[in-house]
Amino acid sequence: MIKINLLPHREARRKELKNQFYSLMMFAGLLGTVIVIAIGFVFSTQLSAQAERNAFIKLENEELDKKIKEVANLRQEIDALKARQQAVEDLQGDRNQPVFMMNELVKLAPEGLYLTLIKQDGQRIAIKGYAQSHSVVGLFVNELGSSEWMSKPEIIQNKAVGLGQGRDAKRVIEFDLNVGIRRPRELESAAASAAEAGSAKKNSAKPKSP
Structure with missing residues (x-):
């Protein structure tokens, strides 16, 4: 006896494939959304960390600039003190x-x-x-x-x-x-220079050991 299936199995099969395709598309979209969100979160975290590092570097640079300015001011004060000291010494020496x-x-x-x-x-x-x-x-x-x-x-x-x-x-x-x-002080400086030149000349005149 021959059995004949009169149900629309092709249409059902086509509908099932279509549903599977839509399911895969939804899954792929959801997966893509999750990946984009995850990547965005990673980038956001990296940007935030980089911003914190930049802020830290900026603060350190500002502190360093302050210290450099303080050192420059100290050098100016030291130079001024040396100039005043030199002026006093010159006045004392000039009296003679x-x-x-x-x-x-x-x-x-x-x-x-x-x-x-x-x-x-x-x-x-x-x-x-x-x-x-x-x-x-x-x-x-x-x-x-x-x-x-x-x-x-x-x-x-x-x-x-x-x-x-x-x-x-x-x-x-x-x-x-x-x-x-x-x-x-000029005489002392000239005498010191002459002594250094004489010492260098004496050392250069020594015979080199073999």
Whole structure:
């Protein structure tokens, strides 16, 4: 006996497949939504952590800027204190400069030289006078240049003039020059530099061991 199924099984099968497809689509959509939410949460957490790190770095930079400013202010105060200390030391040392200056001029002035003016203005000394010849003036300038207390002598004027009248008239050289005078700390610095240079030269002259 032949059995014939008259029910619409194809339509039922098609409907079942369609329902399965819709179910899969809904599941895929739900899964995609969950994944997007999870990724967004991870990104949000990372952004929040990065924002916190940036805020921390900013605060640390501000603190560092404050400390740098404090250090700069301290350096300025230290430099100002050093400048004041140096000024006091220079004033104390400068009190003895006239004595050193006069002793040095007496020691350096050659025969045939007559000084008419000695005037100090800061660290420069103006000197005027008469000499028997140009060579005497040149010798005096050389002596000033080689002195440890004097520096950079400069001739302002050097000319022949007549002094006296009649039989007492003489032909002399009138000169006008200025020269620098060193401070004691400058002499100490120069002596220390010379000592270091001598030590380096001595060490370089030693024979190298094989």
